[in-house]
Amino acid sequence: MSEASAPHAADRRELTAAQRNAVAELLRVSPVADELGHRFVRAGHELHLVGGSVRDALLGRLGDDLDFCTDAHPDETLRIIKGWAESIWETGREFGTIGAQRDGLRLEITTFRAESYDQVTRNPVVEYGTNLDEDLKRRDFTINAMAVSLPDHRFTDPHGGLDDLSAKVIRTPGTPRESFGDDPLRMLRAARFAAQLRFAVHPDVHTAMSRMAADLDRITAERIRDEFTKLLCGDDPITGLRLLVDTGLAERFLPELTGLKLEIDEHAQHKDVYEHTLTVVENAVSYEEEGCDFILRMAALMHDVGKPATKAAAPDGRVSFHHHEVVGARLTKARMKALRYPKDVTAQVTALVALHLRFYGYGRGEWTDSAVRRYVADAGELLPRLHKLTRSDCTTRNRRKAAQLAADYDALEDRIARIAAEEDLARVRPDLDGNAIMELLGVPPGPVVGRAWKHLKEQRLEHGPLDRDAAEAELLRWARAEGLIA
Structure with missing residues (x-):
């Protein structure tokens, strides 16, 4: 290492220590996580804060949703949290997940997983794992493959997620081909995280996304929709959208976006409609109030x-x-x-x-x-x-x-x-309501009332408000012209 690069490396080490301390501090001021950790340890099990919760804690944006993993199976998890959690739900039980709420925090506790995909069907084959390292290895990206053990706050980062977080890069724990082959939706998630976090995807990840874009066809429309919605609502949706188009992913579920690159905008000959559209999206974001x-x-x-x-x-x-x-x-x-x-x-x-x-x-x-x-x-x-x-x-x-x-x-x-x-x-409405129309024309409820109501609305739009006498006169004139009255 050269002398010129040594200070930078020292700064990197200090930043890493500060980030680790930030996680410990967040857990300290949020006793719910430690309380839960103590309960699992007393029952002879492990508990770790994992995935997006650790990533967001390191970024200083930890919310009210916390994700945990454990070696305890769902039945044992239920026994441990019963009487402690304010509410419990089991909607994710088939995937090994038990949900709970405590002191305003939503907790999801998932048994170690070693799931795999047969690379044909759309759903994972869920198998319980036996250790934390195995669980972290199966996760989508290194920045989501870190853990903080509870209640001792031991930090685990086997795939360099902390370095990638500092470098603002999206990389997979194993090879991108293996990761995306297991779950093609991860390609769309890479674009989503790029939009949400303003991160860049690693070149190897970008290459795999381009080569494997067609594998996205294995994923259900609902899962694609949810990821795309999160991408479009990211802090930097333009980066995510460009990534979808450049890798060919957009062609699999939103081909209209890619198609815009071929058309020239008549309002601005200096750029195509695709670039114009991205600018319009960017402008729209700037107009949002909250x-x-x-x-x-x-x-x-x-x-x-x-x-x-x-x-x-x-x-x-x-x-x-x-x-x-x-x-x-x-x-x-x-x-x-x-x-x-x-x-x-x-x-x-x-x-x-x-x-x-x-x-x-x-x-x-x-x-x-x-x-x-x-x-x-x-x-x-x-x-x-x-x-x-x-x-x-x-x-x-x-x-x-x-x-x-x-x-x-x-x-x-x-x-x-x-x-x-x-x-x-x-609330542009006719100057006479349905009851007044029926009374004046002497007709029961039915299509005639609807037609009369529509005509009076058109008059309201064309001429503005009419007083009662003028509105009744116009209704009678229309009814005569329609042959409804003499």
Whole structure:
């Protein structure tokens, strides 16, 4: 070692000692873990804080969920914590996991595992292990393969996880090929941790992800969905998304994202739609007020996926993507359905994709108050997100154009606020309700009432609020035109 590098090495050793002391201190001020450790030791068993809990403790971000492993089997774990835990659940028992709660902390205690996959089916074959080293070796990444024993606080790091944590690198305990062959979802987890922790994947890991991307097809849509959601909600989703595309993983479950690399954005010829989309996602993150807004981020990611199917070149060489928002909404709905997202989440993201172009053209002065009302009514509860998405979609490098778009949207928001102050735009409804319609027309509940209600709503959007007499006169005029009354 050279003299120049010696101080750096000394700093590294001091950092390691500080990190280890941080874990011990976190455990000291959280007596629940030590109490649990004492109970297991008295029963003749081991207990270790493991995985993400140790990683997060070292990073200074330990939350209320703690993960433990033990040589005790589930039945024995239940006997040890009975009467001590405030609540117990056994939903993960078939995988050797018992859950418990104590003093506001959620604890998951899992028997040492030596699970393996047959590399054909999607589910692991669970076998109980016999020691801590064997359990740590089977874990996905070195940064998740560290343990702190309880109650003595002994630190175990057989695969160099602490060094990788300091270097901010994602590496597997064994070879990446073996690790990903056992569980292909780990490839997606690598991208997720890159997004959450702002870490880089080791070159060997990147190579294996690229070569084994097709193995992701063995994994259920639900598991892929959960990992992808965590990735998109990471502190740095752009890094994770780039990794998915560069390794070919995105092609396995979100091919629309990869497809964007082929299309040129008509708003900014200096970059393709893929780069534009990543910038829109980044912009959307900056507009979040508190925590991750998955619906906004997903809409930003999908807003232009309809462009490849709608690309057209004019004789003068200009490229257009007419109605790409309509096609994009359809593709978004189908993709989110395939990934098993809840219907309400899918509907909201799809609506935002469909609406994201509505604003363009406002600056030409063509919008009436009626158009503004329809904009608000169509967005409904999504209006605040639509505001953010539309602003995020402005990625032009032309400062004058960017300033004009921002000013136009400021003007639209001011106009919405003015009209809202005069009318209840948050709940645009007909000026007569169903009961009033039935009474005035003398009809029972049924399709006629629905048609009348829809007509009056259109009048409300077009002309604003009507007083009672004007609303009744309009209803009677419509009914005569429909041949419902003489």
